[in-house]
Amino acid sequence: MSHLQSPQVVNPDTMRSVLGRFASGVTVVTGLVNDQPLGMTIQSFLSLSLEPPLVLISVARTSSTWPLLRLQGQFAVNILGETQAGVASSFGRRQGKTFDGVPWRPGPATGSPVLKNAVAWIEAEIWQTYDGGDHEIAVARVLDLGTEDYESSPLLFYRSGFTALAHTDAAARTRAHCNKDA
Numbered sequence: 001m002s003h004l005q006s007p008q009v010v011n012p013d014t015m016r017s018v019l020g021r022f023a024s025g026v027t028v029v030t031g032l033v034n035d036q037p038l039g040m041t042i043q044s045f046l047s048l049s050l051e052p053p054l055v056l057i058s059v060a061r062t063s064s065t066w067p068l069l070r071l072q073g074q075f076a077v078n079i080l081g082e083t084q085a086g087v088a089s090s091f092g093r094r095q096g097k098t099f100d101g102v103p104w105r106p107g108p109a110t111g112s113p114v115l116k117n118a119v120a121w122i123e124a125e126i127w128q129t130y131d132g133g134d135h136e137i138a139v140a141r142v143l144d145l146g147t148e149d150y151e152s153s154p155l156l157f158y159r160s161g162f163t164a165l166a167h168t169d170a171a172a173r174t175r176a177h178c179n180k181d182a
Contacts, residue, residue: 016160023158028078028091029057030104030113031069037099037113040065041092043157044135045077053142055124058135066136074125075140076112081119081152082164088155109144119154120147 030039044058055077059066069075080088091098103116109123124140131137153165 020159023156023163026080026084026088026155026157026162027057028080028087028115028118029059029069029075030078030115031072031075032106032111032113033068033072037104038065038068039078039091039098039113040069041088045079048139054127054139055122055142056137056139058132058137060135062134070126070129070136070138074110074112074123074143076107076110076114077122077124078113078115078118079120079122080115080155081117082155083152084115084117084155085162087115088157088162107144116148117152118148119152121145 024043025045026041026043027045028039028041029045030037032038040059040063042057042059046056048054048056057077087102090100090102099113104113105116106112107114107121107123110125112123114121114123122145123143125143126138127141128139129136130139153167156163156165
């Protein structure tokens with residue numbers, strides 16, 4: 001006999017508040033559609049596998065950009081630096097000229113926009129997509145990746161706002177302690 005009760009419906013606002021306490025990196029996913037750059041801000045990004053090299057993104061079904069990028073079958077993930085909150089906000093808008101004033105270059109594998117001053121970039125082709133409730137989950141095979149010479153910490157999203165890593169003595173001690181056994 002199971003001791004599990006019927007699942008209780010979770011309030012979406014409560015879920016957003018609780019999960020907002022998990023800091024995540026901020027990325028802009030970009031691609032070219034009819035030779036025009038498109039992009040969108042997402043924070044649901046992760047490295048999935050080294051063999052084969054796979055990454056995962058999760059995109060809201062309400063996105064107007066994702067269906068266009070999905071049709072292209074390839075994209076770039078730009079991991080934003082701590083000074084790029086404005087870039088994240090711009091690409092997070094549902095409409096507008098998101099690339100205005102944002103310097104970029106074509107990625108070597110797909111031509112997808114690689115944003116200047118991004119901490120790192122990953123070019124990938126869609127391998128598989130999955131239903132994720134109000135999101136679509138895309139697993140993509142990495143084609144190329146790299147970092148820029150630009151030295152910056154990543155931009156973080158925490159409790160509904162942008163933040164950066166703390167560069168304090170306590171943070172340095174924590175990093176040193178965690179890395180001593182590595």
